[in-house]
Amino acid sequence: MPGGEFYRRGAEAQKILTLRASYYPTLRASVPLWGKTYSPPRLRTSAVKKTYSPPRLSASAVKKLTMVTTLSGIEELVWERLSLIPDPEIPVISILELGIVRDVHYDGEMLEIVITPTYTGCPAMNLFVAEIKAAMHDQGFDNLKITTVYSPAWTTDLIPADAMERLKKYGIAPPVKGSDDPFAPPPAIPCPHCGSEHTSLVSQFGATACKSLYTCDDCKEPFEYFKHF
Amino acid sequence: MTTNQALYQYCLRLGDTNLILGHRLSEMCSRGPMLEEDIALTNFALDHIGQAEALLQYAGKLEGKGRSEDDLSYLRNVEEFENFRLVEQPNTDFAYVIARQFLVDVYQCLLYQKMQKSTDETLAGMGSRFLKESTYHLRHTSGWMERLGLGTDESKRRIQQAISDLWQFTPEMLTAKSYEKELEAQGIIPDAEEIALDWLVQVVRVLSRSGLHKPQDVAVPPPISHSDHLVRMLAEMQYLQRTYPDARW
Amino acid sequence: MEKLHDFQRFIDAEEKIEPKDWMPDEYRAHNIRQISQHAHSEVIGMQPEGNWITRAPTLRAKKILLAKIQDEGGHGLYLYSAAETLGISRDEMIAQLHAGKAKYSSVFNYPTLNWADIGAIGWLVDGAAVTNQLSLRRTSYGPYSRAMLRICNEESFHQRQGYEIMLKMAKGTPEQKEMAQDALNRWWWPSLMMFGPHDNHSERSTKGMLWKIKRASNDELRQRFIDKTVPQAEFLGLTIPDPKLRWNEATGHYETSDINWEEFNQVIQGNGPCNKERMDHHKQVHAEGAWVREAAAAYAARQKEQLQEA
Ligand SMILES: [Fe+2]
Numbered sequence: 001m002p003g004g005e006f007y008r009r010g011a012e013a014q015k016i017l018t019l020r021a022s023y024y025p026t027l028r029a030s031v032p033l034w035g036k037t038y039s040p041p042r043l044r045t046s047a048v049k050k051t052y053s054p055p056r057l058s059a060s061a062v063k064k065l066t067m068v069t070t071l072s073g074i075e076e077l078v079w080e081r082l083s084l085i086p087d088p089e090i091p092v093i094s095i096l097e098l099g100i101v102r103d104v105h106y107d108g109e110m111l112e113i114v115i116t117p118t119y120t121g122c123p124a125m126n127l128f129v130a131e132i133k134a135a136m137h138d139q140g141f142d143n144l145k146i147t148t149v150y151s152p153a154w155t156t157d158l159i160p161a162d163a164m165e166r167l168k169k170y171g172i173a174p175p176v177k178g179s180d181d182p183f184a185p186p187p188a189i190p191c192p193h194c195g196s197e198h199t200s201l202v203s204q205f206g207a208t209a210c211k212s213l214y215t216c217d218d219c220k221e222p223f224e225y226f227k228h229f
Numbered sequence: 230m231t232t233n234q235a236l237y238q239y240c241l242r243l244g245d246t247n248l249i250l251g252h253r254l255s256e257m258c259s260r261g262p263m264l265e266e267d268i269a270l271t272n273f274a275l276d277h278i279g280q281a282e283a284l285l286q287y288a289g290k291l292e293g294k295g296r297s298e299d300d301l302s303y304l305r306n307v308e309e310f311e312n313f314r315l316v317e318q319p320n321t322d323f324a325y326v327i328a329r330q331f332l333v334d335v336y337q338c339l340l341y342q343k344m345q346k347s348t349d350e351t352l353a354g355m356g357s358r359f360l361k362e363s364t365y366h367l368r369h370t371s372g373w374m375e376r377l378g379l380g381t382d383e384s385k386r387r388i389q390q391a392i393s394d395l396w397q398f399t400p401e402m403l404t405a406k407s408y409e410k411e412l413e414a415q416g417i418i419p420d421a422e423e424i425a426l427d428w429l430v431q432v433v434r435v436l437s438r439s440g441l442h443k444p445q446d447v448a449v450p451p452p453i454s455h456s457d458h459l460v461r462m463l464a465e466m467q468y469l470q471r472t473y474p475d476a477r478w
Numbered sequence: 479m480e481k482l483h484d485f486q487r488f489i490d491a492e493e494k495i496e497p498k499d500w501m502p503d504e505y506r507a508h509n510i511r512q513i514s515q516h517a518h519s520e521v522i523g524m525q526p527e528g529n530w531i532t533r534a535p536t537l538r539a540k541k542i543l544l545a546k547i548q549d550e551g552g553h554g555l556y557l558y559s560a561a562e563t564l565g566i567s568r569d570e571m572i573a574q575l576h577a578g579k580a581k582y583s584s585v586f587n588y589p590t591l592n593w594a595d596i597g598a599i600g601w602l603v604d605g606a607a608v609t610n611q612l613s614l615r616r617t618s619y620g621p622y623s624r625a626m627l628r629i630c631n632e633e634s635f636h637q638r639q640g641y642e643i644m645l646k647m648a649k650g651t652p653e654q655k656e657m658a659q660d661a662l663n664r665w666w667w668p669s670l671m672m673f674g675p676h677d678n679h680s681e682r683s684t685k686g687m688l689w690k691i692k693r694a695s696n697d698e699l700r701q702r703f704i705d706k707t708v709p710q711a712e713f714l715g716l717t718i719p720d721p722k723l724r725w726n727e728a729t730g731h732y733e734t735s736d737i738n739w740e741e742f743n744q745v746i747q748g749n750g751p752c753n754k755e756r757m758d759h760h761k762q763v764h765a766e767g768a769w770v771r772e773a774a775a776a777y778a779a780r781q782k783e784q785l786q787e788a
């Protein structure tokens with residue numbers, strides 16, 4: 001039966017998923033990566049775990065795991081699985097919340113996952129793809145195709161509110177939509193640490209293309225701002 | 230020339246331009262006048278290399294000979310490169326880097342804006358993606374045009390010099406190649422003349438706001454030829470691929 | 479005295495010291511020294527890696543390297559801002575660097591001679607940095623500890639990418655494998671030196687531990703790094719350049735030869751292969767950029783004036 005692997009390995013996969021999702025880096029030793037098996041550097045990140053409890057499969061999804069037979073049902077489970085892959089550089093949000101997955105198609109033979117890059121040169125995209133492949137491989141989808149589309153362009157407008165909240169707790173100011181006029185002054189960015197709106201821009205471009213650096217004029221904290229795109 | 234061949238040439242032209250500009254910008258790594266600019270210029274380099282990658286990948290597909298974006302970047306010779314001459318000009322000083330970037334940013338913003346409406350789905354998608362990046366670039370470089378133009382006497386002299394020296398390379402950027410006419414007619418690529426007009430308006434607007442003047446247009450544009458600079462750049466860029474042809478990286 | 483006593487109690491309770499809190503001058507100075515050294519290291523580190531951007535062998539590799547270097551610059555900026563919360567300006571910190579009063583990590587005083595060096599830096603240098611920074615997430619100064627929390631994730635991302643380069647090279651053509659081994663030979667010892675001298679009971683390191691600025695000893699961290707890295711080298715099929723390296727079943731740790739402390743001291747004193755080059759480069763670029771910074775300052779001052787007039 002197509003997708004049968006998924007069905008049989010459901011309960012077991014669930015256990016691995018919850019285990020793996022709570023660690024960063026999440027790759028397991030046996031996951032074929034870059035064509036060869038590779039044992040990743042392991043880090044214990046208890047501090048990260050404290051601020052972020054990864055999403056678990058919902059009770060209804062677990063129930064479905066043992067009952068799925070339809071193609072669309074399988075697609076739905078793929079979506080659920082994707083929601084457990086964290087952003088490698090900001091582990092408090094998942095790649096699904098980040099909005100890079102556009103579509104999932106399963107025709108009974110081949111699984112196609114359509115993604116869009118956050119920005120054109122984003123090097124984390126390679127890692128997203130590796131993580132997606134590893135996760136799907138785990139579920140028994142060996143016939144996997146990842147398609148990249150550029151349109152409509154990725155936007156931060158679709159990041160859900162609770163993910164924004166987690167970003168803030170993690171210390172990154174979430175995106176604020178400003179004016180469309182490129183010459184208008186940028187919107188005030190509240191400090192994620194103390195909430196003050198008296199903050200100053202240090203640099204439009206931060207460590208990664210998606211972030212700027214600010215400092216808070218009240219509590220003095222330097223902090224990163226996830227740019228609005 | 231078939232439509233596919235013309236579009237292949239066109240993608241090379243845009244892709245190579247991004248590749249060479251990205252290369253020039255990446256030479257600025259650890260050489261910015263302040264850490265903020267180091268970071269910004271590295272970011273710009275990354276964006277342009279990313280755009281080059283996407284465009285050259287598409288070019289390879291259109292060509293249909295199985296060449297990848299890496300094959301096109303690393304295994305072509307200097308005469309096969311189609312980039313604008315403007316982007317191979319050296320990083321003489323920070324003013325040149327900003328001036329060159331500004332002239333290209335205005336062009337790319339207009340180009341990508343219009344490219345979003347291309348009848349070719351891939352180009353349209355790239356246009357909407359790249360536009361967001363180029364908008365950030367333009368915001369940054371037009372800010373610097375103003376800062377340098379209205380800053381000190383020295384900065385004004387330097388930025389005016391850079392704009393004047395680089396001006397001679399702009400007609401080549403703004404003029405469509407003969408093979409582009411057919412693509413324009415089919416709505417696959419934007420109308421070059423329209424872009425050229427808008428470009429001048431936008432550039433002059435920023436120049437005058439920055440207390441700078443538009444240089445005289447040269448009566449006879451220089452013959453279109455690559456510079457020695459490009460040969461040297463490619464020698465450096467292609468060094469590993471050419472030295473170890475059997476290696477996979 | 480009362481204040482100092484409360485300060486210590488606060489630290490002992492694992493509370494964070496924030497910029498506006500009272501702190502002993504020595505605590506402030508210690509943090510400024512450590513955070514600015516960290517910031518300078520991020521920035522100077524852009525030089526050896528920046529060397530290879532223009533020669534990166536694929537577009538993908540070029541993008542990854544560019545993004546990594548951008549990250550490092552961003553870390554530098556973040557850390558300069560964190561140090562500024564202690565009442566020192568970036569200009570002062572750069573002046574101290576140029577005067578030789580502030581240090582940066584000695585590991586960046588080595589050259590990058592082949593493409594595998596870029597892999598080795600990511601794998602070993604970022605790997606060592608991560609080991610150190612993971613422990614610094616618990617450092618007592620709030621802005622520094624929070625900076626470490628976020629920077630760690632990016633550093634471990636760098637480490638994976640560096641390892642990926644090593645893997646490709648080690649499993650590639652004989653020439654590539656040779657380059658990989660050569661890079662490991664040259665970067666192994668400098669990366670172990672990154673953890674600093676053996677812990678003696680100098681006043682500085684005692685104070686650092688007492689005030690919980692430092693959370694683990696140099697030797698402890700170095701051992702952690704070795705234990706983690708040796709199996710990764712084995713997986714690559716490369717040899718660690720240490721004939722005395724062996725696994726000690728009883729302690730559960732690897733044993734190594736001692737570091738060449740003579741070399742260590744020489745590099746710290748400015749006599750490493752690239753010390754002069756790195757500092758000259760930084761000074762020259764800084765001097766060449768002066769007119770840009772002046773222009774930006776003049777422009778900003780005029781803008782402010784106009785705003786006030788309006
Ligand atoms: Fe604040």
Ligand SMILES: [Fe+2]
Nearest residue numbers: 520549550553
């Ligand atoms: Fe870093």
Ligand SMILES: [Fe+2]
Nearest residue numbers: 550604633636
């Ligand atoms: Fe790093």
